[in-house]
Amino acid sequence: MDLPQQLSHQLKGMERLVDADSGAILFRHPSLRGIPDLVVEGDGYTLEFIGSTLLCLDISDPAGMARLLADPVKSQLPVVI
Template identity: 40%
Template sequence: MDLQINLEQFEKTIDNKLGTILFHRPGFQGIPDEVLHGDGYTVELKNREVVIIDIYNPSSMMTKVIGEDFQRKAA
């Protein structure tokens, strides 16, 4: 599933103490239909739209993203 996300539609909350980043749609209430778990993050969907992006371990997530990018460039 390819997700296209316009972050301008989200509010961002950063917890400087924990280093977590939360993107959420203003006014979203209720329980998501689906939760996608990744390495250091979760993405929550309601009616096939992203409503929450919770990055709870940004260093782990970025290490994986940067590592994959370096591997592609080296190939």
């Protein structure tokens, strides 16, 4: 199983919290606690890991995350968006 598949599998078992006011989404491992070993911050999101296990994914700006996910798709389209 490659890294994207592992992360996708881990997200399925996580708790999801949504802030109705800001639109922020938090995926949190239901049983894992502690200080993360690795924190990765990007445009509108933060990933926190303990070892190779995803502790949480905080999507503070869903539009920023959508831009990140849209870039690979845009390169495959026959017209420019």
